[in-house]
Amino acid sequence: MYNFDYTKPTDLSAAVEALGTEGAVAMGGGQTLIPVLKQRLSAPSTLVDLSAIDSMKGIRRMGDMLVIGGGTTHGAVASSADVAAAIPGLTELAAKIGDPQVRNRGTIGGSLANNDPAACYPSAALALGATIETNQREIAADDFFQGLYTTALNEGEVITAVKFPIPTASTYQKFEQPASRFSLTSVFLAKMGDGSVRVGVTGAGADGVFRHAGLEQALSSDFSASAVDGVEVSADGMSNDLHATPAFRANLVKVMTKRAIAALS
Amino acid sequence: MSTISITVNGQQKSGTAQGNTLLVDFLRSELKMTGTHVGCDTSQCGACVVHVNGESVKSCTVFASACDGAEVTTIEGMANDDGTLGIVQQAFHEEHGLQCGFCTPGMVMSIADILRNNPQPTEAEIREGLKGNICRCTGYHNIVKAAQSAAATMAGARQAAE
Structure with a gap:
């Protein structure tokens, strides 16, 4: 790992200022970034550790929204009674990320900003129609994810919070790659107040997380496993690696969606 | 280089660290507390688990500088005060x-x-x-x-x- 200047500001404005330095990189919990630094795939001049900014931490209910600070750890989300009461699918999701030690450090903001194609949180953000709040603006989840490890975030832009609309029901069904515990193919399914069903899929798409329009349409009119059978999930655009072929992943999208339906029935 | 102060197993300890010094390397090389092991150095194996402010973490995937002022418990702190096994x-x-x-x-x-x-x-x-x-x-x-x-x-x- 190359060396860098380390700084841990305690407020957002100081962090944003530090990120204005040439070659500065932001770090949430570091559970992805530190391994990346070790591989010398990133060589920041300054590392801006966001973990001491208290205003970016915590979980609160605001009307029909659940707001989770960008610096909130997976462990805090997994153990939050407010999250379990409002969006149980998020509890399931956070509790299955990595291992307990990773969950004690890794943050929701870090996960979304990294947009790993096999990360868990992007599927929930898309399926629930979350709004990503930054130090500059608000970004709809549908506009946020722009391909592998690519997001709408500008240089120096920090995720301060994520606002999740509260669905009537939600679940996260994870088929994990057992060595890495990332998603091989996982589905976040949400039933919204207006009766619509939204399906976020992670781990499967060659361009990263996506919503499946065909499944959403079918399940919005008939919330059943047989409705899934009638939908074609194409292998085109699915990832191909040593763990699974595109066809296998396409099949898993349907399998995990059916498991989601069973979990909510 | 900067000076890092950590309370390790109840005792105040200080040492120097670079920005990129990992907590596990600080414990082992700077404080000479070699009970905490480095197995994989890729946060897979967990041989380096310690507690920082009461939460378990992989000390190969935490910077020493991030723990300045923190309370750290290592395997050396798990025995009873009289030296018998915890x-x-x-x-x-x-x-x-x-x-x-x-x-x-x-x-x-x-x-x-x-x-x-x-x-x-x-x-x-x-x-x-x-x-x-x-x-x-x-x-x-x-x-x-x-x-x-x-x-x-x-x-x-x-x-x-x-």
Whole structure:
């Protein structure tokens, strides 16, 4: 790992200022970034550790929204009674990320900003129609994810919070790659107040997380496993690696969606 | 280089660290506390688990600078004050929870964390809680037994105190 200047500001404005330095990189919990630094795939001049900014931490209910600070750890989300009461699918999701030690450090903001194609949180953000709040603006989840490890975030832009609309029901069904515990193919399914069903899929798409329009349409009119059978999930655009072929992943999208339906029935 | 001060197992310790110095390297090389092991250095194996401000972390994936001012507990802090084995360590001894012993510091720290958050875990909860710790010798069975034994001993001690 190359060396860098380390700084841990305690407020957002100081962090944003530090990120204005040439070659500065932001770090949430570091559970992805530190391994990346070790591989010398990133060589920041300054590392801006966001973990001491208290205003970016915590979980609160605001009307029909659940707001989770960008610096909130997976462990805090997994153990939050407010999250379990409002969006149980998020509890399931956070509790299955990595291992307990990773969950004690890794943050929701870090996960979304990294947009790993096999990360868990992007599927929930898309399926629930979350709004990503930054130090500059608000970004709809549908506009946020722009391909592998690519997001709408500008240089120096920090995720301060994520606002999740509260669905009537939600679940996260994870088929994990057992060595890495990332998603091989996982589905976040949400039933919204207006009766619509939204399906976020992670781990499967060659361009990263996506919503499946065909499944959403079918399940919005008939919330059943047989409705899934009638939908074609194409292998085109699915990832191909040593763990699974595109066809296998396409099949898993349907399998995990059916498991989601069973979990909510 | 900057000076880092950490309370390790209740004792104030200081040393110097670069920006990129990992907590585990600070503990081992700067403070000469080599009980915490580096197995994989890629946050897979859990041999380096320590507690920072009461939460278990992989010290190969935390910077020393991030822990300036923190309270850290390492395997050296798990023994009783008189030097005898602590409850989790004693359970490993009795249940033969180790063979080569390389993973043991991390296993003990993870189990201590599991039992602090959930004093009477099921076997499944213990195995889930040890997801981040890899052992290549034991097949995990005796490690799980050690965790169960430690939980029973702690429950007995709590009952005796009441």
